[in-house]
Amino acid sequence: MKDSFGRTIDYVRLSVTDRCDLRCTYCMPETGMCFLKKAEVLSFSEILFLIESLAEHGVRKVKITGGEPLTRKDTVPIIKALKAIKGIEKVTLTTNGVQLARYAQELKAAGLDGVNISIDTLEPKEFRQITRVGALPQVLSGLNAALAVGLPNIKVNTVARGELSAEAICRIAELAQEDALHVRFIELMPIGLGSGCSGKSQEEIMAILTERYGALTAFEQRLGNGPANYYSLPDFKGKIGFISALGHCFCAECDRIRITADGSLKTCLHMDDGCELKAALQTGNKSLLMKQILSAIQQKPEKHHFLEKQGDKRFMSQIGG
Ligand code: SAM
Numbered sequence: 021m022k023d024s025f026g027r028t029i030d031y032v033r034l035s036v037t038d039r040c041d042l043r044c045t046y047c048m049p050e051t052g053m054c055f056l057k058k059a060e061v062l063s064f065s066e067i068l069f070l071i072e073s074l075a076e077h078g079v080r081k082v083k084i085t086g087g088e089p090l091t092r093k094d095t096v097p098i099i100k101a102l103k104a105i106k107g108i109e110k111v112t113l114t115t116n117g118v119q120l121a122r123y124a125q126e127l128k129a130a131g132l133d134g135v136n137i138s139i140d141t142l143e144p145k146e147f148r149q150i151t152r153v154g155a156l157p158q159v160l161s162g163l164n165a166a167l168a169v170g171l172p173n174i175k176v177n178t179v180a181r182g183e184l185s186a187e188a189i190c191r192i193a194e195l196a197q198e199d200a201l202h203v204r205f206i207e208l209m210p211i212g213l214g215s216g217c218s219g220k221s222q223e224e225i226m227a228i229l230t231e232r233y234g235a236l237t238a239f240e241q242r243l244g245n246g247p248a249n250y251y252s253l254p255d256f257k258g259k260i261g262f263i264s265a266l267g268h269c270f271c272a273e274c275d276r277i278r279i280t281a282d283g284s285l286k287t288c289l290h291m292d293d294g295c296e297l298k299a300a301l302q303t304g305n306k307s308l309l310m311k312q313i314l315s316a317i318q319q320k321p322e323k324h325h326f327l328e329k330q331g332d333k334r335f336m337s338q339i340g341g
């Protein structure tokens with residue numbers, strides 16, 4: 021599939037639930053969330069039908085997201101089934117890690133191609149403040165389980181909050197010194213609750229890391245699906261990455277669409293622009309479904325407009341990141 025700017029779309033971020041077992045301050049309100057009803061969420065068979073249809077039109081990579089995907093009971097079977105679809109080359113997962121220790125072995129057996137684990141700090145009290153209800157040791161057991169069972173392509177994602185201290189940045193970066201995993205700092209995006217938060221720039225974080233560990237050397241090879249730019253540090257086993265949608269706009273290389281848990285197609289993270297797919301999915305009519313998707317892709321904007329106007333009013337947990 022190509023959009024009107026000639027970009028090839030071969031990557032889908034698929035949210036399988038809007039529910040979560042954490043309440044990160046920049047992502048979800050503490051109380052008062054109105055969750056989708058079970059009947060509104062895409063079912064196992066609707067997801068399969070959707071990804072089969074997309075694979076026939078060139079989609080090769082799927083990222084399972086949420087809410088928290090491991091709160092959905094059939095996430096592992098979904099991953100296994102997506103891996104079996106002709107044309108799908110990579111199925112990866114992004115998780116808060118809370119239930120990862122329990123599922124790591126099953127995810128490995130299902131053929132998962134990579135896992136991103138979101139950890140914003142290694143300081144337990146700060147972790148609890150950010151996630152409101154989370155316990156850091158549980159997430160670290162998830163990370164250790166992922167390493168122990170040999171899940172491939174493990175990445176730790178850290179949202180670059182303004183409050184992140186130099187010490188906290190270094191401690192997280194050191195995860196990539198100790199183990200063969202990559203640590204990525206994600207620029208805080210003004211979506212939902214993120215709009216009211218301050219962030220740290222890639223340059224600020226790079227300066228802190230350079231002062232502590234020496235010069236960062238650009239690593240040109242692409243690692244995984246994403247728009248991250250990576251750097252090597254002396255004696256680090258893994259790389260340090262940055263995903264900076266505002267500071268280092270990567271829209272020109274955008275290769276993705278997003279599907280929310282209730283089947284809303286988004287062609288840009290920022291905009292509330294796509295179309296509702298649930299009804300077409302329920303007809304079981306592939307050409308009707310793909311007509312809708314292909315037409316939405318033609319409307320994909322050239323770039324985000326985070327700094328110029330407000331876009332999607334949903335919380336990030338309702339979009340999938
Ligand atoms: N619950 C899973 C997790 O936390 O990895 C998957 C869903 S979560 C919405 C996906 C990613 O979006 C997480 O890495 C999270 O930190 C990130 N995120 C949420 N709100 C954000 C914001 N306003 N700016 C940047 N990243 C954000």
Ligand code: SF4
Nearest residue numbers: 040042044047087116
């Ligand atoms: Fe949940 Fe992930 Fe949002 Fe945190 S970032 S509240 S873990 S969906």
